[in-house]
Each structure stands twice: as structure tokens, then as C-alpha cells.
Amino acid sequence: MTIQEAIAFGAKKLHLLERPILESEILLAFVLNKPRIYLHSHSFETINPFHQEYFKQLILRRESFEPIEYILEKVSFYHQEFYISKGALIPRPETEILVDMASHIIQSKNCQNIAEIGVGSGIISITLALLHKSKPLEFHASDISPEALFNAYVNTKKFNCSNITLYNSAFLDFNSYKHFDLLLSNPPYIQNKTILPKPLSFEPQQALFGGNRGDEILHKIIAIAKVRNIPYVICEMGHNQRNSILAFTKNLSVKTLEFYQDLSGLDRGFIIEF
Template sequence: MAVKIQDALKTAVDRIEKTNACTPLLDAEVLLCHVLKKDRLFLYTHRNEDLKDEDVDAFNELIERRIEGMPVAYIVKKQEFMSLNFYVEEGVLIPRPDTEILVENVIKWAKTRNNDHMTIVDLGTGSGAITVSLAKYIKNAFVYSVDLSRHALEIGKKNARLNEVTENTNFLEGDLFTPLKDKLEEKVDVLVSNPPYIPKEEIENLQIEVKKFEPKLALDGGFDGLDFYRRIVEKAPLFVKKGGLVALEVGHDQADVVKEMMENEGHYSEIKKIKDLAGIERVVEATL
């Protein structure tokens, strides 16, 4: 018996809802669009159209994976960020809309400068979302992207190719500042990072999509979630030029303590906390 688009969606939404997922209708629509290679408008304008049997089977298979907790981005292997398209797969953190606040503020700061050339370092490549976005939107920028994960670096390079910024990006394997030594001391205009900031003991309390599927290396910020901030705040003054910017994404309750770290370190000025659209302090930035 033929299955209409609207009926397939309704059944899928009912099943996803039972998992307490936040956006069951959107999830179902995105997955069906992926199967049909159509946009969401097509689903509404053709809701009474019968699906092919093979499309029903493919859709049901994707819904099963979603019910198991796999994030939609991993299923369809793509995620939009800063109006750019990124390839994602298991093993790299999925770009979040929250992180756009970090990127937008760096772009805003860069526009106040008259640099012919701007050297940017992104600590923690992930999918390459921050690196690629800054390379794409900041004129005359060259972005060094550092990650411990070779897999993340490969995905970052892939996204640099997809978004045509290979010539102004360089992906380096290593632990934070290690690959930058003897190369970029006091030469960096902007240091940006969205480091792991989840306290170790809280990881098991996260949504199943995160704790089961996203890489723990990109989540685990140590006992209190602040390990990477301590290291970055301490070492950044060795690499960032006087007058340069350090911009860090932080967890929902970490802005005050990261700001205090910068104050106590002694090399930072104009320290600011920046809120996201929900009013949460999401970014701490300062100049050297």
C-alpha cells in the first residue's frame, strides 16, 4: 500500500517524539528531504504525493538511527554554520549556533583593524567551522587550525576545500600551542577557541545525542571543565601580539571565572563577556 508524504512524516514524528527529542518534526522533515533530495517546501506542496517503496524503506532506516539517538547532522553528514555548509561525521563535534556568536565577534573586531594581513589561530579544529568561517569572511586572513585529532583535521581540510579557503588555512596536528612553537611567537593577531568545557563527571548526564555519539575528546574539560582555559590564558600572551585579540567560547556558567583568570594573569585588558541571543554569557574576549 502506497504511503503519502504527510503520512510518512506523521508516523516518523510520533516515533521520534517518544524519545523526548527536542525537534521531532524538523528532524523528520530534514531526513525525508535528504532521502528525496528535495527541500522542505517540496514536502508541504506535495504532501499528498505517494512515496516510492524504496524511499519509504530508506526513510524508515534513517528514522531508526535517529531514534537510537544519532544526531540528524551525523545521519545526513552536513550542518549549516555561518550560512556556510559543512560536512560532518562521527568523530567531530557538530557546529552549534551558539558558536556563531564567537565567530561574529571576531569578524566584528577584525573589521576595526586596517591590517593588510591578519594571522589567526583557532585552537581545536573540530569540523573546521570556526577556522573556515573566519578564513571565508575576514579579508586578508590566514588561519592556523590546531587539533589533537587527526580525524578532525582531515574533516577540517575537507570543509576548507568545500568552502574554497584552502589557500588561507593551515591545519596542524598537536596539543594546543605545541605546533606553533618557533613559528608564531608574538605574531598572532587573533587567538580564538571553543575548547572542551564540560566537567568530566557531567558528560554522562548530557543528552544521548551528545554523550553517545559526539567525541569525548571535544567535550571533556577536566574535573571542573576549565582545564583548557587555564592553559590557553597562561600561554596565549607568548603568541598573541600586543593589541591582539583572544576570544573564547565558554560554558553557560563559566564566563565569570574565565574573566577572572584573565584578570589574574596580568597581560589582558579590555576583558569583556558577550551574551548570546538567549542572554547567556557565551564568549569572553580580551586584548593583550
């Protein structure tokens, strides 16, 4: 099998995807450990049997709609490449907006002690640590999933983020006394009864489903911030949860509550100041 034939084979198998040729090329380049441009300049080169079999296995995984990020074990976020595996939710581009909002709060309000609930692969805390290298920031990030924490651990080591401490814990149970200036989270916020597209079935379900209504964990995070006297909270949320957040915070004496939108103009998160 030549490179050209392999690309055609993969594209045919992946015909139900939006970009079958591109994804076939990406997977073959990964197998051969070559840039994609190499495939076009060496299209008649024969692929050895080992690489042929490996490529076919990856195509089979992608044909079943397994996310390509899990297959390649890497994901791009905020101009950086992070390790990712099945134990952690794949970062979405809209979460970069949360990072931008948090970065502004850190800069303008001089926040130094930052907590993150549901750290996942670590992309939020790590990106903020990299953006504010000159500041003496401390991050304390928790997750109930050991698999997700492994992803976060690998990424903190990759980017040499020694100011991020990870905890296998729910919410802020790892420390009942420490004061935090800012609480961040991209928590599960999908209703339990929601039927998800096939690709999402490969992702950790506990990182997606937020309860019977979907907003239960969001409410708990806000309540924790109130009880712990954390002045700022930034959370991602579902596009239809504005009224739920407004109703829940109505009697919590918040100073300000702002909602931010994603690139489609839909509500994507909120910022609370207590």
C-alpha cells in the first residue's frame, strides 16, 4: 500500500465525517511521524506492513466516531498543545472565553489564590498560570476522577507549572480553611435525560451530566463560593441556564452578576462578584 492508496482507503472509511480526506491524512501523518506535506511529496512511497496495520486500527477507531483527540492523545487549546486521553473531557474552543474572563479578573483585581473545581485535563489553570508567569499565583485544582487528574498531572509537568496543586476531591473538600480570591469551573451542566451525539459517548459522562435539571452543580459551586467568602466566581454554563442562575442568586446578595456569550452569541457562562 502506498501513501496515496492509504489516504484513499482512510477517506473512504471515514466518508460519514465532515473532512474524511483531511482526517485520513492527519492519522497517516501521525502513524508515520511525518508532517502532512510529506504525504503529498511522497505519495507513491510504500508503507511498511506494521504502519499499514497501525493506520487501519486508527481509522477503525475514528470510523466508530471516537474523537480524533483521543486517538492522537493531544488537543490544541489557547495556542498550546495538551495531552488528552479518554479519562478527561476534551477542551472546547468556547472555554478559551472563560480563560480570557478569568485572566482579566486576575489582572484587574489582583487575585493570587485561585481554586478550580473539575480540573479535567488542567487546561484552564495551566493556561492562566502561563499567561501570568510573573505573578505569584497559587492554583488549587480538584477533580473526582483519577483519570482526569492523571491528564492534569501530565500537563502540569509538561508546562512546568509548579504553582498548581492537584487534589482527588469533590468541590473544595480538600481544604476547608484556605481563602481563595477566585473560583473557576467548567462543570457538568447537561440534563441527565439528554441524549448526546455518538462522539460524546466516548467522553467521561460524569464530566457532562449535571443532574436531573442540569444546573445542580452550578448552584452548589455558587453556594460554596458564598459560604467560603470567595469574592469572584467564573463558571461555564449551558446556553439555556440564565434564568436558573438569576433565580438562584436572587437572595444571595451578590454585588454583580454578568453573563458572557460564545462566538455564536449564546450564553456560555457567568461571572459573580460577592
